[in-house]
Amino acid sequence: MPFLVDALLQTCPRCGGRSRRQVLSKKLADKNVVDSSRTVYSRSTRWSYEESTTITVETYRYALKCRRCGHEWTELKTSQRSW
Ligand SMILES: [Zn+2]
Numbered sequence: 001m002p003f004l005v006d007a008l009l010q011t012c013p014r015c016g017g018r019s020r021r022q023v024l025s026k027k028l029a030d031k032n033v034v035d036s037s038r039t040v041y042s043r044s045t046r047w048s049y050e051e052s053t054t055i056t057v058e059t060y061r062y063a064l065k066c067r068r069c070g071h072e073w074t075e076l077k078t079s080q081r082s083w
Helices: 002-008
Strands: 021-042 047-066 072-082
Touching: none
Parallel strands: none
Antiparallel strands: 021 047, 047 072
């Protein structure tokens, strides 16, 4: 999974090097738990009911360094999961 996330991050803002950056650290910057509900309708029984789901939204701060020019910068990335 870390490789997939890394692939989605932006290129170096200084030299534009795409494959030469390095993840120095990854820290949880923010976390929100959101309750949401949706109405589920069953066609066979003609019943509808409310189903509640919890969505966790996590924001990570990445410290990145370009291996080509040495530029260091941070980026925020949000990931969402529901259960
Ligand atoms: Zn660079």
